[in-house]
Amino acid sequence: MVTETEKESLLLYTVSPDELPWDVEVDVLVIGGGGCGLIASLAAAQKGAQVFLVEKEKAAGGNTSLSQAMVPAAGTRFQREAGIKDSVDLMTEDILHKNGYGSDPELTRHVAQESAKLVEWLNDSLGIRLDLVTEFIYPGHSQYRIHANRTKKGAHLVNELLQAAARYDNISIAYNAPAKRLIVDRQGGAVLGAEVEIGGIGKNLARAKKVIFALNGFGANREMLAKYIPEMKDAYYFGHEGNTGEGILWGEALGAALECMGAYQAHGSVAHPHGTLLTYVTVSMGGYHVNLDGKRFVNEYHGYSEHALDVLAQKEGVAIAVFDERIYQTILDYEDFQQCIKAGAVKKFGNIRELAVSFRLPPDEMERTHKGFLRAARGEAEDPLGRREFGKPLEPPLYGVKVTGALFHTQGGLKVNKHAQVIRRDGTPIQNLYAGGGTAAGFSGKSGPAGYLSANGLLAALVLGKIAGEKAAKAALVLGKTAGEKAAKAALVEQ
Ligand SMILES: Cc1cc2nc3c(=O)[nH]c(=O)nc-3n(C[C@H](O)[C@H](O)[C@H](O)COP(=O)(O)OP(=O)(O)OC[C@H]3O[C@@H](n4cnc5c(N)ncnc54)[C@H](O)[C@@H]3O)c2cc1C
Secondary structure (H helix, E strand, C coil), X not given: CCCHHHHHHHEEEECXXXXXXXXXXXXXXXXXXXXXXXXXXXXXXXXCCCEEEECCCCCCCHHHHHCCCCEECCCXXXXXXXXXXXXXXXXXXXXXXXXXXXXCHHXXXXXXXXXXXXXXXXXXXXXXXXXXXXXXXXXXXXXXXXXXXXXXXXXXXXXXXXXXXXXXXXXXXXXXXXXXXXXEECCCCCEEEEEEEECCEEEEEXXXXXXXXXXXCCCCCHHXXXXXXXXXXXXXXXXXXXXXXXXXXXXHHCCECEECCEEEEEEEEEECCCCEEXXXXXXXXXXXXXXXXXXCCCCHHHCHHHHHHHHHCCHHHEEEEEEEHHHHHHHCCCHHHHHHHHCCCCEEECXXXXXXXXXXXXXXXXXXXXXXXXXXXXXXXXXXXXXXXXXXXXXXXXXXXXXXXXXXXXXXXXXXXXXXXXXXXXXXXXXXXXXXXXXXXXXXXXXXXXXXXXXXXXXXXXXXXXXXXXXXXXXXXXXXXXXXXXXXXXXXXXX
């Protein structure tokens, strides 16, 4: 619970909003310029609202730029064209099954339902091309439903969103502009705007009819990690440094309900010590991981998020990812994989013994492991670790990459409803406040990394961002109209 003193540092109360020296007045103020904030801004601008987006860092993007731009959606026309039979029910069930039925089932279904609209809107209305990915299926998805750009890189998605935003006169973006405090009506608790520090100089008061929190979670806040996710407080953090959790603190100070605060996304395949992301497609297409004893240690197919803890539990907290030429050629276009190659993380070998020698693994043990894995992949024996999905059996030449586990982002946050409005502990919405992405409670269960179904992150960021933008704009414009009508009526009375 936030103390009264803490509240004073998080919130700026006013009893008389009209007497504050506002520097700017807009319909919708969006805090945070990652995927959620950019989508929310575009959706609100398309509805005709005047939008002001403030981004703490000198560039937009946040975790969205670092991501692989993989967006899940069920029932898209791209799936139909590819003959894929998917449905909102199936996607909802996949998410709930993975998170142990630990997210709000109605909201989960709602975002699944809105996911196809989001992907088609990105393609058709904003001209941002996302294609259905059919070369692999990620663990836990029972259908091909990931949509992504060719390079599988979030930075390109962010650039395209920025280009789209530049086409709207009613979107202004300020960089180096962290929101510092939320401005709140002392009587009713309605959100009125935010105090924003632009360019490190002075405080600007931005007044808005509606405010959208799009500032992700608390992956970069060690204190909050120690409180909510102690097992990850000292972990290698692979996400964006701007994500320090203030949106969640402001919400909490306003009485918002917090949910799933122990949940997070981690990843068990970050090239080490290079610090570049080795896509988990290396596993889903048929590769495997061994520890420094040359032994597999878990069914790698259970999911890349929980796999982080498995890898960190091995000697030196590392594993060696093993895959082959077929997989290498499939992922060669992925920008993250190019980074791994450039960094010298990807090594090529004629056979498994050469790989073992290079990574200082016991060659005989490694050969036994490899042969055993191939037997299971060919269906000649049961995998002792219970893996059933193998893709095609690996063939030389083989590739090896040393990997470790890392924290990517947090999944707990403010409870929101179907309109992306932030909800108090008593169940009522906080007036004028919306949230999406990592600031809102996600769809990955109550705690731990295992509830994260691949691409839950962008699902929450982009789908809730679009809903928040549309709903906030609509409500702001109704408010504006009402105020305008009132003023017109008042003028008539005066005449
Ligand atoms: C390496 C990596 C790969 C990933 N790949 C995928 C993937 O392929 N698919 C998927 O679904 N998910 C993926 N994820 C997760 C996904 O990136 C995130 O869930 C998603 O991008 C969150 O979007 P967001 O808009 O909520 O936050 P962000 O994109 O992080 O944006 C938040 C922004 O808010 C800004 N901000 C913070 N505080 C303030 C403040 N006080 N004032 C102003 N601005 C502020 C930050 O600087 C930041 O720019 C990946 C994550 C990582 C780290």
